[in-house]
Amino acid sequence: MRRTEKNSYEIIQKEYVGLTNDGRKVIYHALCRTFDLDIFTTLEHNRLVNKAHVLAIMDSIMDNGVLRPLVVFRFEYQLFLGDGQHLKEALKRLLGTDGKLPVNFYVIDVKDKIEMVKIMSDINYAQKRFSLDDSLRAWAEYSEEVRLILKYKKLYKMK
Numbered sequence: 001m002r003r004t005e006k007n008s009y010e011i012i013q014k015e016y017v018g019l020t021n022d023g024r025k026v027i028y029h030a031l032c033r034t035f036d037l038d039i040f041t042t043l044e045h046n047r048l049v050n051k052a053h054v055l056a057i058m059d060s061i062m063d064n065g066v067l068r069p070l071v072v073f074r075f076e077y078q079l080f081l082g083d084g085q086h087l088k089e090a091l092k093r094l095l096g097t098d099g100k101l102p103v104n105f106y107v108i109d110v111k112d113k114i115e116m117v118k119i120m121s122d123i124n125y126a127q128k129r130f131s132l133d134d135s136l137r138a139w140a141e142y143s144e145e146v147r148l149i150l151k152y153k154k155l156y157k158m159k
């Protein structure tokens with residue numbers, strides 16, 4: 001177990017570097033696990049936590065399990081939450097503070113807080129939510145009702 005100023009975590013998979021087909025370097029960051037969500041410091045420029053989003057994530061976790069790790073920056077021996085503050089809050093509400101269940105997270109070593117903001121921005125700009133149209137197209141293969149919705153949506157030029 002590794003020690004931070006607050007608590008400990010274990011490394012599940014060490015960081016390694018791979019290559020793309022055209023020879024460019026790709027970093028696979030270390031994957032770690034903790035039983036203590038309080039080891040993460042929230043950055044002052046993180047988005048405000050939206051309670052409705054937290055509740056939606058809690059519902060998703062109950063239906064599907066935890067499907068992704070948190071993203072954490074390591075800077076000056078501290079762990080800063082970079083991506084996943086809503087997931088962290090949902091897990092805290094579901095798991096409580098007794099720490100019986102593990103939480104996975106990626107660790108990205110950074111040289112300063114400016115690099116944190118750059119990476120955090122990249123992560124959030126690169127992600128795209130599943131739109132209503134995306135969802136309808138996905139369900140259309142399995143549902144006649146959804147195919148009808150898409151048919152009428154197109155017929156009446158609905159957005």
